[in-house]
Amino acid sequence: MRGIKDKVVIVSGGATLIGAAIARAFVAEGARVVVADIDVKGGSALASELGETTRFVATDVSRDADIDACVQATVKAFGQIDCLVNVAVIYADNGPASPREDWEKAFAVNVFGAAMFLRACRPHMARGSSVINFGSTSAGVAQAGRWTYPATKAAVLQLTRSAALDLAADGIRVNAVSPGWTWSGILDQISGGDRDKVDAVARPFHMLGRIGDPAEVADAVLFLASDHARFITGSNLPVDGGYAALGPEQATSPISELLSRPACPCASPSSPPRSPSRSPPACRPSPPTAPCPTATASRPRAWAAPPSPCRRTPWPPPTTRPAWPSSATGSTSGWRW
Numbered sequence: 001m002r003g004i005k006d007k008v009v010i011v012s013g014g015a016t017l018i019g020a021a022i023a024r025a026f027v028a029e030g031a032r033v034v035v036a037d038i039d040v041k042g043g044s045a046l047a048s049e050l051g052e053t054t055r056f057v058a059t060d061v062s063r064d065a066d067i068d069a070c071v072q073a074t075v076k077a078f079g080q081i082d083c084l085v086n087v088a089v090i091y092a093d094n095g096p097a098s099p100r101e102d103w104e105k106a107f108a109v110n111v112f113g114a115a116m117f118l119r120a121c122r123p124h125m126a127r128g129s130s131v132i133n134f135g136s137t138s139a140g141v142a143q144a145g146r147w148t149y150p151a152t153k154a155a156v157l158q159l160t161r162s163a164a165l166d167l168a169a170d171g172i173r174v175n176a177v178s179p180g181w182t183w184s185g186i187l188d189q190i191s192g193g194d195r196d197k198v199d200a201v202a203r204p205f206h207m208l209g210r211i212g213d214p215a216e217v218a219d220a221v222l223f224l225a226s227d228h229a230r231f232i233t234g235s236n237l238p239v240d241g242g243y244a245a246l247g248p249e250q251a252t253s254p255i256s257e258l259l260s261r262p263a264c265p266c267a268s269p270s271s272p273p274r275s276p277s278r279s280p281p282a283c284r285p286s287p288p289t290a291p292c293p294t295a296t297a298s299r300p301r302a303w304a305a306p307p308s309p310c311r312r313t314p315w316p317p318p319t320t321r322p323a324w325p326s327s328a329t330g331s332t333s334g335w336r337w
């Protein structure tokens with residue numbers, strides 16, 4: 001790829017699968033790489049594997065002194081810094097139960113670590129340099145039981161936009177990549193190393209029907225760092241097999257389902273006409289006598305509707321969305337979509 005050869009690149013969090021794939025990809029294109037990670041064993045092993053063009057510097061991105069030492073070591077070894085890739089992350093997340101300490105830790109690594117690394121590198125970056133931050137599909141959607149991690153990733157995307165604007169005058173581009181599910185340490189661990197199982201679970205919400213490979217994320221990072229992306233800054237490049245472009249309907253065809261579904265048992269010819277606005281249903285379906293045969297037919301397993309007999313029942317179930325009004329007149333008071 002044009003413009004990568006001889007560049008000096010720092011990859012924070014470069015010791016595990018995704019970060020290591022990025023380091024390997026840069027080295028394969030002739031760049032020199034510094035892996036900055038708290039994982040001394042993994043980072044040292046990667047540096048040994050990649051040889052003279054790669055250094056490992058033990059770095060905790062939540063500590064400014066470590067970041068400064070890494071930047072100094074990089075300049076000493078290679079004389080310059082052309083690219084910073086902020087991969088380091090912690091995933092720990094207790095959702096609504098997260099205490100202040102967890103919030104502080106998550107932001108200290110995922111957001112402040114990226115911002116402080118950029119701040120420390122900037123004086124050593126010449127025109128044409130670039131920064132690539134790591135967002136996530138998690139930054140733009142609600143995920144059950146996850147509060148701290150998605151919030152940090154959304155913050156990283158905003159940091160990317162702000163930094164892109166303020167560094168543009170210096171000729172430094174700042175972009176982000178947002179992976180979907182990608183084969184990584186955490187998925188390896190959770191699935192017991194069963195990639196097929198992970199692909200099967202991820203299939204309904206990734207258009208391409210599988211999770212990503214670390215090398216595919218690395219390719220996108222390389223592109224953003226290269227001359228091919230010289231007019232791209234402030235962007236967020238999804239590397240997610242179509243995850244972010246897929247809505248709640250996923251790859252199903254609800255209109256076909258609607259056309260083929262038998263009439264609801266509660267349907268009444270005397271029901272008042274419905275306005276096209278966001279009004280509630282005219283009646284709440286009474287308990288049906290027989291299940292609708294199409295209730296679950298075309299939904300992928302992960303999103304299969306509960307064995308509800310009538311899809312006028314709100315979906316997701318009422319625990320996650322306000323209940324329909326009980327009034328049979330269709331009053332909208334107190335009802336919101």
Ligand SMILES: NC(=O)c1ccc[n+]([C@@H]2O[C@H](COP(=O)([O-])OP(=O)(O)OC[C@H]3O[C@@H](n4cnc5c(N)ncnc54)[C@H](O)[C@@H]3O)[C@@H](O)[C@H]2O)c1
Binds near residue numbers: 015187
């Ligand atoms: N894996 C996925 O499916 C996925 C999906 C979306 C986004 N991402 C993003 O991709 C990036 C890589 O994710 P991953 O799954 O490979 O993560 P990972 O947990 O496997 O690796 C993270 C790396 O960061 C290092 N690290 C942790 N705390 C650190 C600290 N304080 N200082 C320095 N290094 C530290 C770890 O040692 C590790 O090498 C992350 O930014 C993540 O948000 C991953």
